[in-house]
Amino acid sequence: MYVLLLFTLVITALPFFWMVTTSLKEKTAVMRMPPQWIPNPVRWQNYIEAWNSAPFGRYFFNSFFIAIATTVGDVLTSIPAGYALAKMAFFGRGLILALLLGTLMIPGQMLLVPTFILVKNIGWYNTYQVLIIPWTAGVFGMFLLRQFFKTVPDELWDSARIDGCSRLRYMFQIAVPLVRPGIATVALLKFVGSWNAFLWVIVMTDKVELRTVPVGLRFLQMEMGDYHHLLMAAATMAIVPILVLFALAQKQFIQGIARTGLK
Amino acid sequence: MRLRIPVSWKSKRFWGETLEAYIYLLPTLAVLGLFTFYPFVNAFRYSAYDIGTRTVPGEPVLVVTEGVDDWMALLRRGRISEELSEFLHKKFSINPEKLWVRLRQADRWVLREEEGGREFVVLRESETLTVRPAVTRWDLQPVGWKNFEKVLKDRDFHKALLNTTKYVVISVPVTLFLALLLATLLNQGVRSRALFRTANFLPYITPWVAVAMVFRWIYNRDIGLLNYLLSSFANLFGTQASLFDWLNDARLALPALIIMQVWRFTGYQALILLAGMQGIDREYYEAARVDGANAFQAWRKITVPLLTPQIFFLLIISLIGSFKIFEEVMILFMGSGPQNSALTIVYYIFRKAFESGHYGPASAASVILFAIIFILSLFQLTVVQRRVHYER
Numbered sequence: 001m002y003v004l005l006l007f008t009l010v011i012t013a014l015p016f017f018w019m020v021t022t023s024l025k026e027k028t029a030v031m032r033m034p035p036q037w038i039p040n041p042v043r044w045q046n047y048i049e050a051w052n053s054a055p056f057g058r059y060f061f062n063s064f065f066i067a068i069a070t071t072v073g074d075v076l077t078s079i080p081a082g083y084a085l086a087k088m089a090f091f092g093r094g095l096i097l098a099l100l101l102g103t104l105m106i107p108g109q110m111l112l113v114p115t116f117i118l119v120k121n122i123g124w125y126n127t128y129q130v131l132i133i134p135w136t137a138g139v140f141g142m143f144l145l146r147q148f149f150k151t152v153p154d155e156l157w158d159s160a161r162i163d164g165c166s167r168l169r170y171m172f173q174i175a176v177p178l179v180r181p182g183i184a185t186v187a188l189l190k191f192v193g194s195w196n197a198f199l200w201v202i203v204m205t206d207k208v209e210l211r212t213v214p215v216g217l218r219f220l221q222m223e224m225g226d227y228h229h230l231l232m233a234a235a236t237m238a239i240v241p242i243l244v245l246f247a248l249a250q251k252q253f254i255q256g257i258a259r260t261g262l263k
Numbered sequence: 264m265r266l267r268i269p270v271s272w273k274s275k276r277f278w279g280e281t282l283e284a285y286i287y288l289l290p291t292l293a294v295l296g297l298f299t300f301y302p303f304v305n306a307f308r309y310s311a312y313d314i315g316t317r318t319v320p321g322e323p324v325l326v327v328t329e330g331v332d333d334w335m336a337l338l339r340r341g342r343i344s345e346e347l348s349e350f351l352h353k354k355f356s357i358n359p360e361k362l363w364v365r366l367r368q369a370d371r372w373v374l375r376e377e378e379g380g381r382e383f384v385v386l387r388e389s390e391t392l393t394v395r396p397a398v399t400r401w402d403l404q405p406v407g408w409k410n411f412e413k414v415l416k417d418r419d420f421h422k423a424l425l426n427t428t429k430y431v432v433i434s435v436p437v438t439l440f441l442a443l444l445l446a447t448l449l450n451q452g453v454r455s456r457a458l459f460r461t462a463n464f465l466p467y468i469t470p471w472v473a474v475a476m477v478f479r480w481i482y483n484r485d486i487g488l489l490n491y492l493l494s495s496f497a498n499l500f501g502t503q504a505s506l507f508d509w510l511n512d513a514r515l516a517l518p519a520l521i522i523m524q525v526w527r528f529t530g531y532q533a534l535i536l537l538a539g540m541q542g543i544d545r546e547y548y549e550a551a552r553v554d555g556a557n558a559f560q561a562w563r564k565i566t567v568p569l570l571t572p573q574i575f576f577l578l579i580i581s582l583i584g585s586f587k588i589f590e591e592v593m594i595l596f597m598g599s600g601p602q603n604s605a606l607t608i609v610y611y612i613f614r615k616a617f618e619s620g621h622y623g624p625a626s627a628a629s630v631i632l633f634a635i636i637f638i639l640s641l642f643q644l645t646v647v648q649r650r651v652h653y654e655r
Contacts (some may be wrong), residue, residue, distance in 0.1 A: 001451060010457070090285070091278070092490075100295075105636065105637055109632065111628070112613070113622050113626050113629060114309055116616070118301065126380070137293075137295055198472065221594065235473035238472065239470050242586040244360045250461065254534070
């Protein structure tokens with residue numbers, strides 16, 4: 001049994017290992033058959049060369065900037081919306097809920113053409129807005145937070161209200177700290193999703209200055225298909241931020257993904 | 264029939280709360296309204312139109328009265344005067360080296376920025392020249408069902424539909440089955456569970472672009488890792504394996520894609536199933552043991568049936584997700600695969616719209632994609648929800 005499990009571990013790890021090994025080889029060593037498992041000599045310089053072979057500084061800045069902005073935006077819009085749907089009784093609540101749930105059935109790719117035409121018309125083509133604003137609200141995060149807000153006891157709000165606390169203040173100062181795990185989950189998933197965004201970026205922009213890391217990698221791949229060692233160095237750089245995030249917040253990640261899986 | 268008005272409608276507080284709730288919902292509704300609902304309606308509308316673009320001059324940003332002849336002489340030779348490029352650089356931050364004259368007519372020139380794609384029109388009007396940013400106008404011609412006819416007759420679309428279906432029908436059950444096996448293994452009271460958990464999550468959270476690039480390299484015919492491992496394996500048995508051309512052989516393109524996706528998703532699905540398995544009451548197994556059931560029987564008769572909620576959940580989300588596959592194909596094959604062997608529905612939409620400019624047929628194909636996803640979602644909501652075996 002352990003043998004089998006070890007085998008799956010090897011299969012999981014092998015592509016990662018191969019990526020890092022290749023990224024540290026000399027160009028001639030890459031071509032060698034049978035392959036070199038441990039690069040000799042180890043060539044760290046590949047990373048510098050890969051970094052300099054395209055404006056990666058700009059790509060990383062864009063990716064971080066867009067991912068942080070959309071994450072903050074999504075959390076800030078999802079908190080009040082999720083709260084309202086969880087805790088407030090209002091006219092049209094059922095209709096709004098159904099409408100928002102319905103959007104989960106719309107495949108995003110279906111909206112590419114009409115959104116592209118819209119974006120051209122409002123002059124947002126090739127701007128940061130188009131990469132950020134449409135992603136600052138999401139049904140997914142909102143429903144997740146709604147589930148969390150539902151667990152907050154109503155008595156808290158009743159006593160806060162008697163003390164003269166406004167709902168907005170109550171929401172952010174009392175309810176939000178209670179649902180912090182939910183917010184962490186929404187933020188993490190949003191950040192990773194934003195970091196991986198690709199199709200949206202290549203449809204809505206075509207400027208080098210607006211490329212994100214995944215889009216930059218694609219162009220690098222088209223420009224230097226044969227330089228496997230440099231491509232693998234670039235790929236390694238692209239996954240480092242997400243792996244670091246995963247290492248720092250592993251618990252929230254795993255709980256979050258398991259929970260969103262089974263709400 | 265008498266309409267009953269809810270009591271709450273008469274209370275002032277209810278309406279106050281309604282107003283407040285909509286204020287909280289406003290940001291979400293505004294963004295979704297503009298970028299989801301509105302395009303959603305348009306996706307249907309555009310599928311009934313022939314959509315073309317026209318470049319028309321906008322409002323003038325510069326009027327030239329002096330040196331008109333010099334400017335025109337340059338433009339006729341396809342060159343741009345220094346004053347003009349400086350002006351465009353200052354006002355629109357256009358890199359002068361990336362600007363070229365796309366269209367030369369007697370009294371009209373179109374300048375195009377190479378990467379940003381912005382265009383400017385220089386118009387001659389009697390004794391003056393005006394520079395105007397070009398505006399893209401969309402020409403919509405109603406064509407009824409023609410776009411659907413075109414798409415449904417298009418052999419590429421057939422191919423895309425067939426490839427996507429094959430991909431879904433193979434990769435979804437294979438991944439799920441392997442995940443079930445893996446979860447069962449992990450459920451046997453394995454030590455260092457944290458290690459396995461992390462390992463199983465890694466392929467899932469690793470940015471997919473990097474994964475696709477690494478697999479492209481692994482699939483290399485002559486110096487790729489996979490062919491090397493396969494041939495070493497064959498050598499063990501004293502046979503020679505022929506080299507598989509994973510990326511350029513039309514028969515191997517889908518398998519290559521499926522292997523990569525199975526690698527990415529098996530661990531994640533196994534962890535979801537494992538969480539479900541750990542929620543199963545031990546007493547069931549005790550009872551089965553008392554009744555003389557062996558481990559396999561217990562697995563088949565207890566574990567699997569009690570896991571149906573998780574299994575169906577994974578089945579539906581991976582079915583829906585798999586129908587939308589595209590981006591991985593683009594990176595793995597740097598195109599749609601040999602002879603379109605990995606062309607998928609979304610790839611077809613992308614290509615029609617953004618490579619050929621056929622926005623109408625692309626919208627029709629989008630509507631077809633929506634229909635497929637919609638049916639699957641309905642299936643989830645109705646059939647599955649009712650038939651799945653839920654514990655408690």
